[in-house]
Amino acid sequence: MLRVERLTVRYGPVTAVRDVSFTCSPGQVVTVLGTNGAGKTSTLTGIAGAAAGAVTGSVWLDDVDVTRAAPEARVRRGIALVPERRRILSSLTVRENLQVATSSRSDARAARREVDEVMGRFPVLADKHASPAGLLSGGQQQQLAIARALLCRPRILLLDEPSLGLAPQVIDGVFALIAELRAEGLGIVLVEQNVHRAVAVADETLMLRHGRLHHEDDTAVADLDKYFGWDTTTTGETS
Amino acid sequence: MTDVLQHLIDAISLGSLYALVSLSVAVIFGVARIINFANAEMITVAGYVMIATVGLPWPIVVLSAVGASVVVAVLMNSLVFRWVRDAPPTSLLIVSFGVSYFLQNALLMAEGSRAKTLDFGSSLIDTVDIGGVRVSILSLVSAGATLVLVLALTWLLRATAPGRQIRAASEDFVMARLLGVRSNRVIALTFVISGALAGIAGVLLTINTATVTPSFGVAPLIVAFVAVVVGGVGSLSGAAVGGLLFGVLTVGLQVALPDQLKPYRDAFVFAVVITVLLVRPQGLMPPLYAKERV
Numbered sequence: 181m182l183r184v185e186r187l188t189v190r191y192g193p194v195t196a197v198r199d200v201s202f203t204c205s206p207g208q209v210v211t212v213l214g215t216n217g218a219g220k221t222s223t224l225t226g227i228a229g230a231a232a233g234a235v236t237g238s239v240w241l242d243d244v245d246v247t248r249a250a251p252e253a254r255v256r257r258g259i260a261l262v263p264e265r266r267r268i269l270s271s272l273t274v275r276e277n278l279q280v281a282t283s284s285r286s287d288a289r290a291a292r293r294e295v296d297e298v299m300g301r302f303p304v305l306a307d308k309h310a311s312p313a314g315l316l317s318g319g320q321q322q323q324l325a326i327a328r329a330l331l332c333r334p335r336i337l338l339l340d341e342p343s344l345g346l347a348p349q350v351i352d353g354v355f356a357l358i359a360e361l362r363a364e365g366l367g368i369v370l371v372e373q374n375v376h377r378a379v380a381v382a383d384e385t386l387m388l389r390h391g392r393l394h395h396e397d398d399t400a401v402a403d404l405d406k407y408f409g410w411d412t413t414t415t416g417e418t419s
Numbered sequence: 420m421t422d423v424l425q426h427l428i429d430a431i432s433l434g435s436l437y438a439l440v441s442l443s444v445a446v447i448f449g450v451a452r453i454i455n456f457a458n459a460e461m462i463t464v465a466g467y468v469m470i471a472t473v474g475l476p477w478p479i480v481v482l483s484a485v486g487a488s489v490v491v492a493v494l495m496n497s498l499v500f501r502w503v504r505d506a507p508p509t510s511l512l513i514v515s516f517g518v519s520y521f522l523q524n525a526l527l528m529a530e531g532s533r534a535k536t537l538d539f540g541s542s543l544i545d546t547v548d549i550g551g552v553r554v555s556i557l558s559l560v561s562a563g564a565t566l567v568l569v570l571a572l573t574w575l576l577r578a579t580a581p582g583r584q585i586r587a588a589s590e591d592f593v594m595a596r597l598l599g600v601r602s603n604r605v606i607a608l609t610f611v612i613s614g615a616l617a618g619i620a621g622v623l624l625t626i627n628t629a630t631v632t633p634s635f636g637v638a639p640l641i642v643a644f645v646a647v648v649v650g651g652v653g654s655l656s657g658a659a660v661g662g663l664l665f666g667v668l669t670v671g672l673q674v675a676l677p678d679q680l681k682p683y684r685d686a687f688v689f690a691v692v693i694t695v696l697l698v699r700p701q702g703l704m705p706p707l708y709a710k711e712r713v
Contacts, residue, residue, distance in 0.1 A: 228597060230593050230596070230597055250596065250602065251593070251596040251597050252596045252597075252599050252600060252601050252602060255596075255597065255598065255599040256599060260597075261597050263594065263597065267591055267594040269586075269587050269590050269591060269594065269595075270590070270707065271586065271590050271706060271707050272583070272586060272587060272590070276583055276586075276587075277587075279580070279583055280583055280584060280587045280595065280598050280599075280600060281598040281599065282599075283580070283584055283598060283599040283600045283601070284599040288580070312707075314707065328598060332598060332599055
């Protein structure tokens with residue numbers, strides 16, 4: 181179980197995240213909603229140990245304090261991040277992107293087998309395994325980013341706007357995958373601007389406003405709708 | 420015709436040396452983003468170790484010289500750079516200056532300021548006759564060693580797991596760490612590679628000049644910095660090509676310039692460099708991922 185306690189992320193004088201506390205259990209999807217600049221990405225990078233700013237508070241994974249741990253050490257403990265804008269290693273091939281995610285393994289043969297297994301799950305990656313990852317389409321890159329994170333064998337998966345810039349039918353695939361991973365017992369912290377899809381898949385919804393956490397209430401979601409210019413009554417579920 | 424061939428071989432040989440030093444700079448910069456002035460002392464140390472061990476069988480001399488460069492490289496990382504890694508780039512630059520001056524002065528204290536001469540591999544200075552072209556053996560060795568090293572480095576980076584991790588960390592260090600790449604290990608490895616490349620360059624340079632001073636490595640290092648920028652910052656192939664071109668340009672102008680202009684050769688070399696950078700500020704072969712991503 182992931183436990184975040186009073187997480188605070190500061191960039192110089194700006195406090196992006198202030199006193200955020202929540203938990204995420206295996207098989208649970210916690211969705212974090214908020215407008216641009218509300219501190220969603222900083223929350224996830226703070227948990228993963230990759231925030232560029234100063235981080236205070238604490239992050240616990242199964243009662244181990246990982247607050248001081250380097251990002252590579254947190255990965256080994258079981259926290260994997262699919263970052264904002266995916267950050268595919270574009271000069272490496274698709275297969276190499278996946279292989280890098282097995283860096284923590286000592287058994288090279290087992291690692292190779294795992295890469296093949298993941299490519300079995302994402303057939304498009306198997307098709308394109310030898311091409312530079314920078315040439316993939318947005319949806320394919322998102323699959324690669326998630327596949328890469330899964331190869332880190334996470335117990336907690338942090339997903340930062342996985343639907344950003346994708347076509348609607350591709351977004352369907354991403355959310356189907358999220359549901360599938362939850363069913364497999366993965367704990368997922370999901371940051372999304374696609375409010376209704378994200379709320380639909382969530383076991384718990386958190387609202388971030390100006391870096392502070394507000395637990396879900398209808399006014400908060402309605403506020404967000406206003407921000408995006410959406411009308412809650414007409415942008416219901418399409419799938 | 421044979422003249423042209425001879426000059427060409429000289430050009431490639433000098434360019435190879437510059438390419439080695441450029442690669443040794445670029446491999447560290449690629450991952451750790453350190454512009455490392457202390458690479459000069461990795462080169463210098465190789466020269467002094469050669470002088471100290473001369474008389475022993477030559478493979479031992481070469482291996483101990485290169486080994487000493489690697490040790491110096493690893494030590495400067497684990498004693499200094501490792502602890503300031505998160506400092507801003509300007510601080511890293513100043514730190515590398517500091518390490519460089521410290522080592523130069525340590526060498527000054529240990530070895531004195533007078534140039535030490537090396538009596539080694541005199542047969543390498545000899546020339547051989549290949550199809551009517553007189554070629555110094557050292558030129559061939561320099562070019563051959565560079566070719567072998569570039570191929571070995573390419574293999575290491577493309578076909579091995581540590582090499583893959585270096586490429587991943589060069590493109591996006593934080594993302595590589597988020598995928599489990601150990602930052603300390605991957606940076607230490609770049610220092611080992613850098614030390615080996617600088618050491619071999621130092622060995623070849625020392626045989627070439629036969630004298631070593633505490634500031635021996637500085638001049639080739641400055642050339643390497645320019646070559647790295649011309650080749651495209653962040654790109655290893657760019658660094659190699661930049662170094663090679665710089666050598667070819669230097670020898671080419673040495674040959675082509677009229678006698679009264681020859682003393683100003685370097686001014687012409689840098690005029691070409693400035694022109695290249697005006698036309699292509701990103702360098703000749705910038706890394707692909709340096710482009711704006713959508």
